[in-house]
Amino acid sequence: xxxxxxxxxxxxxxxxxxxxxxxxxxxxxxxxxxxxxxxxxxxxxxxxxxxxxxxxxxxxxxxxxxxxxxxxxxxxxxxxxxxxxxxxxxxxxxxxxxxxxxxxxxxxxxxxxxxxxxxxxxxxxxxxxxxxxxxxxxxxxxxxxxxxxxxxxxxxxxxxxxxxxxxxxxx
Numbered sequence: 031x032x033x034x035x036x037x038x039x040x041x042x043x044x045x046x047x048x049x050x051x052x053x054x055x056x057x058x059x060x061x062x063x064x065x066x067x068x069x070x071x072x073x074x075x076x077x078x079x080x081x082x083x084x085x086x087x088x089x090x091x092x093x094x095x096x097x098x099x100x101x102x103x104x105x106x107x108x109x110x111x112x113x114x115x116x117x118x119x120x121x122x123x124x125x126x127x128x129x130x131x132x133x134x135x136x137x138x139x140x141x142x143x144x145x146x147x148x149x150x151x152x153x154x155x156x157x158x159x160x161x162x163x164x165x166x167x168x169x170x171x172x173x174x175x176x177x178x179x180x181x182x183x184x185x186x187x188x189x190x191x192x193x194x195x196x197x198x199x200x201x
Contacts, residue, residue: 037144044145056153060146060179064186067142071135072194078131081200087124091117150179 045052051059094117101109154163155178166175194200 040141041145041148044142045149048145052149056150056179057155057182060150060153060182061186063142063146064183065190067138068187068191068194070138072191072198072200074134074138075131076198076200078134079127084124084127087120087127090120091124094120146179146183150183151177153177153179153182155182 048063051062053059054062094113098110098113098117101113152165154165156163164178167178167181168175
């Protein structure tokens, strides 16, 4: 009961904040909302992740992979074991650097998702090649159906996120 009240209040607040976007065509509206969510997440990632340290960790991992490959070719199991231990420590440092950002991103998505689901649940995607609209998409591997708005959100957010990270140099 409390969950429904909280999500209801959240949906009402987002309805007010994003009223101009909701008036657009649902496909464009969801595109704009995905862009906003992705920008917020990228902003927090930029603030919370020490890019220099992450780059050093990635470079160190690459050097260790090369060293491990040569140690494996030589059959030096003691060296391989030592390198694996060092790689695990670097991996732990990487996780510590990205954990806060991951949690903030998760909170942002959890805050927006009830509103996005409520607003776009009836959205249909027009497939110009096939000449018809779909509301649900069957996922072949899973054998279940997913709402078209979820697929559109995922496609847009991953694409926009990738493009913005490249343009802004966040990778």
